[in-house]
Each structure stands twice: as structure tokens, then as C-alpha cells.
Amino acid sequence: MNIILIGYGYWGPNIAKNAMASSEWNLKGICDISRERLEKAKILYGSSIEYYTDYVELLNKDDIDAFALAVKNDVGQKIAEDVLKAGKHLFMEKPLAKSVRDAELLKELANDNDVIIHVDHIMVFHPVIRKIKEILDSGELGELIYFDSSRVNLGPTIKEDVNAMWDLAVHDLAIIDHLSNGENAEHVNAVGLKGYAAREALTYLTIQYPNFIAMLKSSWISPLKERQMIIGGTKKMIVFDELKMDRLMVYDKGVNVINRKNNEYGKYEVEIRAGDMYSPNISMEDSLLNSLNHFANCIKSKEQPITGADQAIRILKVLEEADKDISRKRKPNE
Numbered sequence: 001m002n003i004i005l006i007g008y009g010y011w012g013p014n015i016a017k018n019a020m021a022s023s024e025w026n027l028k029g030i031c032d033i034s035r036e037r038l039e040k041a042k043i044l045y046g047s048s049i050e051y052y053t054d055y056v057e058l059l060n061k062d063d064i065d066a067f068a069l070a071v072k073n074d075v076g077q078k079i080a081e082d083v084l085k086a087g088k089h090l091f092m093e094k095p096l097a098k099s100v101r102d103a104e105l106l107k108e109l110a111n112d113n114d115v116i117i118h119v120d121h122i123m124v125f126h127p128v129i130r131k132i133k134e135i136l137d138s139g140e141l142g143e144l145i146y147f148d149s150s151r152v153n154l155g156p157t158i159k160e161d162v163n164a165m166w167d168l169a170v171h172d173l174a175i176i177d178h179l180s181n182g183e184n185a186e187h188v189n190a191v192g193l194k195g196y197a198a199r200e201a202l203t204y205l206t207i208q209y210p211n212f213i214a215m216l217k218s219s220w221i222s223p224l225k226e227r228q229m230i231i232g233g234t235k236k237m238i239v240f241d242e243l244k245m246d247r248l249m250v251y252d253k254g255v256n257v258i259n260r261k262n263n264e265y266g267k268y269e270v271e272i273r274a275g276d277m278y279s280p281n282i283s284m285e286d287s288l289l290n291s292l293n294h295f296a297n298c299i300k301s302k303e304q305p306i307t308g309a310d311q312a313i314r315i316l317k318v319l320e321e322a323d324k325d326i327s328r329k330r331k332p333n334e
């Protein structure tokens with residue numbers, strides 16, 4: 001199938017590289033309003049693909065099956081609407097839209113035009129997350145009780161179109177949504193600090209789900225880089241640290257409830273259990289390539305992607321609620 005990439009800025013080159021590597025896709029061309037960016041692409045791809053500055057001329061071409069969008073959030077909506085209205089499948093960089101309303105409009109357009117929206121919630125296609133899902137679904141972890149995530153760094157850029165939460169916590173929310181089979185959040189609380197940014201450069205987001213809680217830290221103003229998620233289960237616990245050699249550790253640690261009747265003094269109701277730990281073998285895979293291939297398979301099978309519009313809307317609902325909470329708490333001089 002033929003795909004056009006719109007947006008060859010910071011992230012677009014990764015999509016181009018993986019579309020080239022994919023046996024499912026033929027990267028037909030790249031479109032960017034910046035000629036300078038297109039020149040960069042030409043150095044890599046030469047005459048093997050086509051180059052455009054205006055996507056509108058491409059919408060009605062019969063030999064194009066899909067468009068991948070890697071543009072900033074504030075310009076993405078109009079392009080996404082045009083793509084869907086033209087009856088082309090859409091691979092959209094996260095977040096899908098600026099609001100739940102905009103995302104619902106895109107979902108409606110996709111349904112009306114019988115095309116697929118795939119949101120690049122890339123972590124869902126990470127081999128470690130696939131392994132964690134297997135462990136969870138096997139019952140080894142017991143019931144989910146909490147997620148604790150830290151996604152912090154100094155920059156690398158301070159974005160203007162989104163705050164740190166919309167840029168970073170969106171990954172954690174996609175992981176939680178996937179692992180919990182689409183649980184809806186019940187309560188959302190957040191605080192944020194603008195610092196040097198147009199929007200919040202640091203946010204703390206806490207969420208109550210029906211059976212577990214989550215705490216997500218997102219920052220562009222940390223001296224250290226962290227990409228760590230702790231997943232607590234009633235039986236075992238998991239630590240996923242993207243920056244470590246042993247990226248995934250499963251801990252047989254937890255708390256055992258002691259039957260009061262057997263306790264002589266009735267003093268201790270629980271005991272700490274610290275058993276073994278292990279690190280499962282994880283295959284080396286490119287998550288973005290997996291994401292692009294899943295998109296292609298969904299188009300072929302006419303199935304909804306696991307990171308389709310419905311998942312994106314659940315995630316956007318949390319982000320919107322969190323934004324409202326941050327605004328409510330904002331100091332008058334901020």
C-alpha cells in the first residue's frame with residue numbers, strides 16, 4: 001500500500017525510515033511546507049520518492065492509500081479532516097487532537113468515509129509492553145493496583161503547542177489504557193508549573209480508575225532523564241525502565257494478608273513478602289515499525305486498531321479533565 005508522510009520535522013524522519021523498512025508500506029512521497037526540510041529528505045531518499053509542499057494536490061490521487069501525519073498539534077486537525085474526507089486512511093501522531101470534540105469529529109469522519117484512524121500511541125507497540133500485557137493477562141501479577149510513572153528530562157525541547165503532560169503523559173495513559181483493556185478514569189487531579197514555558201513544563205497527574213490508581217510525572221525541567229514505570233499487582237510488581245539494560249524486571253514482592261485467626265496476638269494483619277526477581281528476555285523490535293505494520297494489517301482486515309480513535313478519546317478525556325484542574329489551581333499571576 002502507498003503512503004504519504006506529511007511533516008518532516010523532528011519526528012517525521014523516523015516515520016519515513018520505518019515506512020521504508022516496512023514490507024507493508026511503500027513510502028510514495030513526503031510533503032512538508034518547508035523546502036529546507038524536503039531538501040534534508042532528498043539527501044536520504046533521492047529520486048526513490050516524490051516531494052511536495054502542498055498536501056491538498058495529493059488528496060484525490062487514486063494510487064495513495066494512506067497519509068501519515070507528523071505535524072504539530074495545532075495544524076493537524078484540518079489536515080486530518082481533509083485526509084479522512086478524501087477517503088484515505090490516517091496514521092496520526094499522538095495526541096490525536098487538541099480536544100475530545102475534535103477527536104470525535106475525526107472518528108465520525110472516519111466512520112462516514114469507511115477509513116481507519118490509527119493513532120501512533122507508540123508505547124503500545126513496544127515489545128516490553130507486549131510482554132507486560134502477557135504477564136498481566138496470565139494472572140501472574142494478580143490484580144492491578146497502581147501505576148507510578150516518571151517521564152522527565154531536561155527538554156530536549158520546551159514545546160509551545162502542548163504542555164509536558166500532553167506530550168509525555170499521553171504515552172503512560174496509552175500504556176494504562178492498553179494494559180487495563182480500556183478502563184475509564186473516574187477522577188482526575190493535576191497540578192502544573194509553567195516555569196519557562198508557554199504551557200506547563202512540569203505536571204503531576206493522579207488518576208483514580210475503578211480498581212487501581214495512577215500517578216504520572218511529566219517534566220521538561222528535570223536535571224535527570226527518567227523513563228520509568230512501576231506497575232503494582234496484588235501478587236507481583238513490575239518495573240519498566242527504558243534506559244536500563246534490564247529494561248523489564250518482575251519482582252515477586254508484595255504484601256500478604258495474614259489470617260487474623262492464626263495470629264496469636266491479633267497484632268499483625270499483613271506481612272511484607274520479598275521474593276525473587278527476574279528479567280524476561282525481550283526481543284529487539286522497533287515500536288514505530290510495529291505501529292505502522294499494525295495500521296496496515298487493520299486496513300487489510302478492516303479491524304479497528306488497538307490504538308484507534310476510541311482509545312485516543314479515552315486518553316483525551318483524562319488530559320482535558322487534567323487541564324481543567326490545572327487551570328482551576330493556577331495562580332492569578334501565571
Ligand SMILES: NC(=O)c1ccc[n+]([C@@H]2O[C@H](COP(=O)([O-])OP(=O)(O)OC[C@H]3O[C@@H](n4cnc5c(N)ncnc54)[C@H](O)[C@@H]3O)[C@@H](O)[C@H]2O)c1
Nearest residue numbers: 007008009010011012031032033034070071072093094122
Ligand atoms: N510518538 C512519539 O514518540 C513522538 C515523538 C516526537 C513527536 N511526536 C509527534 O509528532 C508530531 C510532530 O512533532 P515534531 O516535533 O516532529 O514537530 P516539528 O515542528 O519538528 O515538525 C513538523 C513539520 O511539519 C511541517 N508542516 C507544518 N504544517 C504543514 C503543512 N500544512 N503541510 C506539510 N507540512 C507541514 C513543518 O514544516 C515541520 O517540518 C507531533 O504530533 C508530536 O506529538 C511523537
